[in-house]
Amino acid sequence: MVDISANLSGIHFDSCIMNASGPLDTTLDELVDIAISAAGGVVMKSCTIEAREGNPSPRYMDIEWGSINSMGLPNLGYKYYNEIVPKLKSYGKPLIASIAGVASEEYKKIVEAFNSSNVDILEINLSCPNVVGKPQIGYDFEMSEEIMNVVGDVSEKPWGVKLPPYFDFIHFEEMATILNNTKISFIVSINSIGNALFIDWNSEKVVIKPKGGFGGLGGKYIKPTALANVRKFHELLNKKIKIVGVGGIYTGIDAFEFILSGATLLQLGTSFSQEGPPIFERISKELCQIMGKKGYTTLDDFRGKLKVIE
Numbered sequence: 001m002v003d004i005s006a007n008l009s010g011i012h013f014d015s016c017i018m019n020a021s022g023p024l025d026t027t028l029d030e031l032v033d034i035a036i037s038a039a040g041g042v043v044m045k046s047c048t049i050e051a052r053e054g055n056p057s058p059r060y061m062d063i064e065w066g067s068i069n070s071m072g073l074p075n076l077g078y079k080y081y082n083e084i085v086p087k088l089k090s091y092g093k094p095l096i097a098s099i100a101g102v103a104s105e106e107y108k109k110i111v112e113a114f115n116s117s118n119v120d121i122l123e124i125n126l127s128c129p130n131v132v133g134k135p136q137i138g139y140d141f142e143m144s145e146e147i148m149n150v151v152g153d154v155s156e157k158p159w160g161v162k163l164p165p166y167f168d169f170i171h172f173e174e175m176a177t178i179l180n181n182t183k184i185s186f187i188v189s190i191n192s193i194g195n196a197l198f199i200d201w202n203s204e205k206v207v208i209k210p211k212g213g214f215g216g217l218g219g220k221y222i223k224p225t226a227l228a229n230v231r232k233f234h235e236l237l238n239k240k241i242k243i244v245g246v247g248g249i250y251t252g253i254d255a256f257e258f259i260l261s262g263a264t265l266l267q268l269g270t271s272f273s274q275e276g277p278p279i280f281e282r283i284s285k286e287l288c289q290i291m292g293k294k295g296y297t298t299l300d301d302f303r304g305k306l307k308v309i310e
Protein backbone atom coordinates (compact mmCIF):
# COMPACT_ATOMS: atom_id res chain seq x y z
CA MET A 1 0.00 0.00 0.00
CA VAL A 2 1.46 3.36 -1.03
CA ASP A 3 1.09 6.22 1.46
CA ILE A 4 1.45 9.84 0.29
CA SER A 5 0.51 11.44 3.61
CA ALA A 6 2.74 14.10 5.13
CA ASN A 7 3.20 16.03 8.34
CA LEU A 8 3.84 19.74 8.66
CA SER A 9 4.26 21.36 12.08
CA GLY A 10 2.57 18.39 13.75
CA ILE A 11 -0.44 18.65 11.44
CA HIS A 12 -1.31 15.53 9.44
CA PHE A 13 -2.11 15.80 5.72
CA ASP A 14 -3.70 12.68 4.15
CA SER A 15 -2.14 13.72 0.83
CA CYS A 16 0.96 15.85 0.28
CA ILE A 17 -0.73 17.63 -2.66
CA MET A 18 -2.88 20.75 -2.26
CA ASN A 19 -3.61 24.07 -3.94
CA ALA A 20 -1.27 27.08 -3.98
CA SER A 21 -2.50 30.42 -2.70
CA GLY A 22 -4.01 32.49 -5.53
CA PRO A 23 -5.87 30.59 -8.22
CA LEU A 24 -9.49 29.58 -7.48
CA ASP A 25 -9.31 30.13 -3.71
CA THR A 26 -10.71 33.62 -3.16
CA THR A 27 -14.33 32.89 -2.22
CA LEU A 28 -15.94 30.45 0.21
CA ASP A 29 -17.52 28.53 -2.71
CA GLU A 30 -14.14 28.07 -4.40
CA LEU A 31 -12.53 27.00 -1.12
CA VAL A 32 -15.30 24.47 -0.43
CA ASP A 33 -14.62 22.95 -3.87
CA ILE A 34 -11.02 22.38 -2.77
CA ALA A 35 -12.11 21.07 0.64
CA ILE A 36 -14.31 18.39 -0.96
CA SER A 37 -11.69 17.40 -3.56
CA ALA A 38 -8.78 14.98 -3.06
CA ALA A 39 -6.50 17.89 -2.01
CA GLY A 40 -4.58 17.13 1.18
CA GLY A 41 -5.25 20.59 2.60
CA VAL A 42 -6.85 23.91 1.74
CA VAL A 43 -4.85 27.10 1.20
CA MET A 44 -6.73 30.40 1.16
CA LYS A 45 -6.03 33.39 -1.11
CA SER A 46 -3.44 35.81 0.31
CA CYS A 47 -5.39 38.35 2.34
CA THR A 48 -4.67 41.96 3.19
CA ILE A 49 -6.05 44.32 5.83
CA GLU A 50 -8.61 45.80 3.45
CA ALA A 51 -10.39 43.97 0.63
CA ARG A 52 -8.76 44.69 -2.75
CA GLU A 53 -10.19 44.68 -6.24
CA GLY A 54 -6.74 44.16 -7.73
CA ASN A 55 -5.51 45.30 -11.14
CA PRO A 56 -7.59 45.95 -14.26
CA SER A 57 -8.31 43.01 -16.62
CA PRO A 58 -7.02 41.21 -18.60
CA ARG A 59 -4.69 40.37 -15.72
CA TYR A 60 -4.26 36.57 -16.09
CA MET A 61 -3.55 34.65 -19.28
CA ASP A 62 -2.96 30.98 -19.95
CA ILE A 63 0.06 30.81 -22.24
CA GLU A 64 1.86 28.02 -24.06
CA TRP A 65 3.63 26.40 -21.10
CA GLY A 66 1.91 28.02 -18.13
CA SER A 67 0.51 31.39 -17.15
CA ILE A 68 1.34 35.05 -16.79
CA ASN A 69 -0.47 37.25 -14.31
CA SER A 70 -0.50 40.60 -12.63
CA MET A 71 -3.55 40.18 -10.42
CA GLY A 72 -2.63 42.84 -7.84
CA LEU A 73 -3.74 40.65 -4.89
CA PRO A 74 -7.52 40.84 -5.32
CA ASN A 75 -8.99 39.44 -2.08
CA LEU A 76 -11.90 39.90 0.28
CA GLY A 77 -9.89 41.18 3.24
CA TYR A 78 -8.61 39.21 6.25
CA LYS A 79 -11.85 39.51 8.22
CA TYR A 80 -13.69 37.53 5.54
CA TYR A 81 -11.10 34.71 5.60
CA ASN A 82 -11.14 34.67 9.39
CA GLU A 83 -14.92 34.40 9.44
CA ILE A 84 -15.09 31.42 7.05
CA VAL A 85 -12.54 29.35 9.01
CA PRO A 86 -15.18 27.37 11.04
CA LYS A 87 -17.13 26.49 7.89
CA LEU A 88 -13.99 25.34 6.04
CA LYS A 89 -12.69 23.41 9.04
CA SER A 90 -15.96 21.44 9.10
CA TYR A 91 -14.63 19.50 6.07
CA GLY A 92 -11.90 18.04 8.27
CA LYS A 93 -8.81 19.10 6.31
CA PRO A 94 -5.84 21.18 7.43
CA LEU A 95 -6.53 24.83 6.64
CA ILE A 96 -3.80 27.32 5.77
CA ALA A 97 -4.30 31.10 5.80
CA SER A 98 -2.05 33.17 3.53
CA ILE A 99 -1.20 36.66 4.76
CA ALA A 100 0.06 39.58 2.69
CA GLY A 101 1.00 43.10 3.65
CA VAL A 102 3.28 45.99 2.88
CA ALA A 103 4.57 46.61 6.40
CA SER A 104 5.27 44.54 9.50
CA GLU A 105 2.37 46.14 11.45
CA GLU A 106 -0.07 44.84 8.83
CA TYR A 107 1.26 41.29 9.09
CA LYS A 108 1.10 41.58 12.90
CA LYS A 109 -2.53 42.68 12.91
CA ILE A 110 -3.65 39.84 10.62
CA VAL A 111 -1.60 37.18 12.46
CA GLU A 112 -3.18 38.29 15.76
CA ALA A 113 -6.64 37.99 14.23
CA PHE A 114 -5.99 34.42 13.03
CA ASN A 115 -4.56 33.45 16.45
CA SER A 116 -8.08 33.37 17.83
CA SER A 117 -9.45 31.22 14.97
CA ASN A 118 -8.96 27.49 14.49
CA VAL A 119 -7.01 27.87 11.27
CA ASP A 120 -4.13 25.35 11.42
CA ILE A 121 -1.18 27.07 9.78
CA LEU A 122 -0.16 30.56 8.61
CA GLU A 123 1.67 31.16 5.33
CA ILE A 124 3.29 34.60 5.30
CA ASN A 125 3.52 35.81 1.71
CA LEU A 126 6.75 37.79 1.31
CA SER A 127 6.28 38.31 -2.43
CA CYS A 128 4.53 41.58 -1.84
CA PRO A 129 5.43 45.08 -2.94
CA ASN A 130 7.35 47.01 -0.35
CA VAL A 131 7.91 50.77 -0.44
CA VAL A 132 8.54 52.48 -3.80
CA GLY A 133 12.17 52.22 -4.80
CA LYS A 134 12.67 48.92 -2.93
CA PRO A 135 12.22 45.41 -4.29
CA GLN A 136 9.39 43.10 -3.24
CA ILE A 137 9.79 42.06 0.40
CA GLY A 138 11.35 38.65 -0.31
CA TYR A 139 14.22 40.40 -2.11
CA ASP A 140 14.66 42.91 0.72
CA PHE A 141 16.46 40.74 3.29
CA GLU A 142 16.32 43.32 6.08
CA MET A 143 12.58 43.81 5.70
CA SER A 144 12.01 40.04 5.43
CA GLU A 145 13.85 39.53 8.69
CA GLU A 146 11.88 42.29 10.41
CA ILE A 147 8.58 40.75 9.35
CA MET A 148 9.66 37.26 10.43
CA ASN A 149 10.69 38.59 13.85
CA VAL A 150 7.35 40.35 14.30
CA VAL A 151 5.37 37.26 13.19
CA GLY A 152 7.53 35.02 15.41
CA ASP A 153 6.71 37.24 18.39
CA VAL A 154 2.94 37.21 17.93
CA SER A 155 1.96 33.99 16.15
CA GLU A 156 0.39 31.25 18.25
CA LYS A 157 0.07 29.06 15.14
CA PRO A 158 2.76 27.21 13.21
CA TRP A 159 3.88 29.54 10.43
CA GLY A 160 6.18 29.76 7.44
CA VAL A 161 7.04 32.15 4.63
CA LYS A 162 6.24 32.00 0.93
CA LEU A 163 9.37 33.05 -0.92
CA PRO A 164 10.05 34.43 -4.36
CA PRO A 165 12.55 32.49 -6.49
CA TYR A 166 16.24 33.16 -5.92
CA PHE A 167 18.82 32.75 -8.64
CA ASP A 168 22.18 33.37 -7.03
CA PHE A 169 23.82 31.13 -4.44
CA ILE A 170 24.73 34.13 -2.28
CA HIS A 171 21.06 35.08 -2.02
CA PHE A 172 20.08 31.54 -1.03
CA GLU A 173 22.77 31.62 1.65
CA GLU A 174 21.75 35.05 2.95
CA MET A 175 18.07 34.08 3.17
CA ALA A 176 18.84 30.66 4.68
CA THR A 177 20.90 32.29 7.44
CA ILE A 178 17.95 34.53 8.33
CA LEU A 179 15.49 31.61 8.20
CA ASN A 180 17.68 29.40 10.39
CA ASN A 181 17.56 32.10 13.08
CA THR A 182 13.77 32.50 13.21
CA LYS A 183 10.91 30.53 14.76
CA ILE A 184 9.80 29.46 11.32
CA SER A 185 8.61 25.89 10.71
CA PHE A 186 8.48 25.85 6.91
CA ILE A 187 9.04 27.75 3.68
CA VAL A 188 6.90 27.69 0.57
CA SER A 189 9.06 27.92 -2.52
CA ILE A 190 8.52 29.39 -5.10
CA ASN A 191 6.17 32.23 -5.88
CA SER A 192 5.81 33.27 -9.55
CA ILE A 193 8.97 34.34 -11.40
CA GLY A 194 8.43 38.10 -11.45
CA ASN A 195 8.16 40.53 -14.31
CA ALA A 196 8.16 38.25 -17.33
CA LEU A 197 6.82 39.46 -20.68
CA PHE A 198 4.66 37.42 -23.02
CA ILE A 199 3.85 38.72 -26.50
CA ASP A 200 1.16 37.77 -29.00
CA TRP A 201 3.27 38.19 -32.16
CA ASN A 202 0.16 38.19 -34.37
CA SER A 203 -1.44 41.24 -32.80
CA GLU A 204 2.04 42.57 -31.85
CA LYS A 205 0.66 43.13 -28.36
CA VAL A 206 1.25 42.13 -24.78
CA VAL A 207 -1.36 39.74 -23.31
CA ILE A 208 -2.13 41.33 -19.93
CA LYS A 209 -3.03 44.95 -19.20
CA PRO A 210 -1.25 45.96 -15.94
CA LYS A 211 2.35 47.24 -15.97
CA GLY A 212 2.60 47.36 -19.77
CA GLY A 213 2.23 43.57 -19.97
CA PHE A 214 4.85 42.56 -17.39
CA GLY A 215 3.66 39.82 -15.03
CA GLY A 216 4.53 36.83 -12.86
CA LEU A 217 5.25 33.59 -14.66
CA GLY A 218 3.86 30.24 -13.51
CA GLY A 219 3.57 26.72 -14.88
CA LYS A 220 5.98 24.57 -16.88
CA TYR A 221 8.38 27.46 -17.55
CA ILE A 222 9.28 27.67 -13.87
CA LYS A 223 9.64 24.04 -12.74
CA PRO A 224 13.46 23.91 -13.07
CA THR A 225 13.82 27.14 -11.08
CA ALA A 226 11.38 25.87 -8.44
CA LEU A 227 13.23 22.56 -8.14
CA ALA A 228 16.52 24.44 -7.77
CA ASN A 229 15.08 26.58 -4.98
CA VAL A 230 13.66 23.57 -3.14
CA ARG A 231 16.96 21.72 -3.51
CA LYS A 232 19.16 24.61 -2.43
CA PHE A 233 17.06 25.39 0.64
CA HIS A 234 16.98 21.68 1.50
CA GLU A 235 20.79 21.81 1.56
CA LEU A 236 21.01 25.03 3.57
CA LEU A 237 18.15 24.98 6.09
CA ASN A 238 18.02 23.31 9.52
CA LYS A 239 16.27 20.01 9.04
CA LYS A 240 13.41 21.11 11.31
CA ILE A 241 12.39 23.69 8.68
CA LYS A 242 10.23 21.87 6.13
CA ILE A 243 9.85 22.83 2.48
CA VAL A 244 6.58 23.17 0.60
CA GLY A 245 7.37 22.90 -3.12
CA VAL A 246 5.42 24.83 -5.76
CA GLY A 247 6.07 25.76 -9.38
CA GLY A 248 5.09 23.90 -12.53
CA ILE A 249 3.66 20.73 -10.98
CA TYR A 250 1.34 19.14 -13.55
CA THR A 251 1.99 15.41 -13.17
CA GLY A 252 2.93 12.68 -10.73
CA ILE A 253 6.45 12.79 -12.18
CA ASP A 254 6.72 16.50 -11.32
CA ALA A 255 5.47 15.76 -7.80
CA PHE A 256 7.99 12.92 -7.45
CA GLU A 257 10.87 15.22 -8.52
CA PHE A 258 9.93 17.85 -5.92
CA ILE A 259 9.89 15.28 -3.09
CA LEU A 260 13.18 13.85 -4.35
CA SER A 261 14.61 17.40 -4.15
CA GLY A 262 13.52 17.68 -0.51
CA ALA A 263 9.93 18.93 -0.41
CA THR A 264 7.51 17.75 2.29
CA LEU A 265 4.29 19.12 0.79
CA LEU A 266 3.37 20.27 -2.71
CA GLN A 267 1.13 23.01 -4.03
CA LEU A 268 -0.48 23.51 -7.45
CA GLY A 269 -1.11 26.99 -8.89
CA THR A 270 -1.39 27.28 -12.68
CA SER A 271 -2.18 23.60 -13.27
CA PHE A 272 -5.02 23.74 -10.73
CA SER A 273 -6.31 26.92 -12.33
CA GLN A 274 -6.31 25.16 -15.73
CA GLU A 275 -7.68 21.75 -14.70
CA GLY A 276 -9.80 22.47 -11.62
CA PRO A 277 -10.32 20.29 -8.51
CA PRO A 278 -10.06 16.85 -10.27
CA ILE A 279 -6.31 17.53 -10.65
CA PHE A 280 -5.64 16.59 -7.01
CA GLU A 281 -6.88 13.05 -7.48
CA ARG A 282 -5.12 12.64 -10.84
CA ILE A 283 -1.69 13.73 -9.59
CA SER A 284 -2.07 11.75 -6.34
CA LYS A 285 -2.82 8.59 -8.33
CA GLU A 286 0.09 9.22 -10.70
CA LEU A 287 2.46 9.76 -7.78
CA CYS A 288 1.23 6.54 -6.11
CA GLN A 289 1.79 4.62 -9.36
CA ILE A 290 5.37 5.88 -9.70
CA MET A 291 6.12 5.06 -6.07
CA GLY A 292 4.55 1.62 -6.47
CA LYS A 293 6.71 0.89 -9.53
CA LYS A 294 9.83 1.95 -7.68
CA GLY A 295 8.93 -0.02 -4.57
CA TYR A 296 8.53 3.04 -2.34
CA THR A 297 5.73 2.94 0.23
CA THR A 298 6.13 6.34 1.91
CA LEU A 299 7.46 9.75 0.88
CA ASP A 300 10.24 9.39 3.47
CA ASP A 301 11.65 6.52 1.39
CA PHE A 302 12.95 8.98 -1.22
CA ARG A 303 12.51 12.51 0.15
CA GLY A 304 15.64 14.59 -0.46
CA LYS A 305 17.53 11.60 -1.84
CA LEU A 306 18.36 13.19 -5.18
CA LYS A 307 21.58 11.73 -6.58
CA VAL A 308 24.34 13.85 -8.06
CA ILE A 309 26.94 12.85 -10.63
CA GLU A 310 30.22 12.13 -8.80
Ligand SMILES: Cc1cc2nc3c(=O)[nH]c(=O)nc-3n(C[C@H](O)[C@H](O)[C@H](O)COP(=O)(O)O)c2cc1C
Binds near residue numbers: 023046125192217222
Ligand atom coordinates in the same frame (compact mmCIF):
# COMPACT_ATOMS: atom_id res chain seq x y z
C1 LIG B 1 -3.63 33.89 -10.81
C2 LIG B 1 -2.59 33.71 -9.77
C3 LIG B 1 -2.73 34.33 -8.54
C4 LIG B 1 -1.77 34.16 -7.54
N1 LIG B 1 -1.96 34.75 -6.32
C5 LIG B 1 -1.11 34.47 -5.30
C6 LIG B 1 -1.38 34.92 -3.99
O1 LIG B 1 -2.38 35.59 -3.72
N2 LIG B 1 -0.50 34.61 -3.02
C7 LIG B 1 0.62 33.85 -3.25
O2 LIG B 1 1.38 33.57 -2.31
N3 LIG B 1 0.89 33.40 -4.50
C8 LIG B 1 0.05 33.67 -5.51
N4 LIG B 1 0.29 33.16 -6.77
C9 LIG B 1 1.50 32.33 -7.00
C10 LIG B 1 1.18 30.84 -6.89
O3 LIG B 1 0.74 30.49 -5.59
C11 LIG B 1 2.43 30.00 -7.23
O4 LIG B 1 3.43 30.26 -6.27
C12 LIG B 1 2.98 30.29 -8.61
O5 LIG B 1 1.94 30.47 -9.56
C13 LIG B 1 3.89 29.16 -9.09
O6 LIG B 1 3.20 27.94 -9.11
P1 LIG B 1 2.59 27.29 -10.46
O7 LIG B 1 3.70 27.11 -11.44
O8 LIG B 1 1.97 26.00 -10.00
O9 LIG B 1 1.57 28.26 -10.97
C14 LIG B 1 -0.63 33.34 -7.79
C15 LIG B 1 -0.49 32.72 -9.04
C16 LIG B 1 -1.45 32.88 -10.01
C17 LIG B 1 -1.27 32.19 -11.34
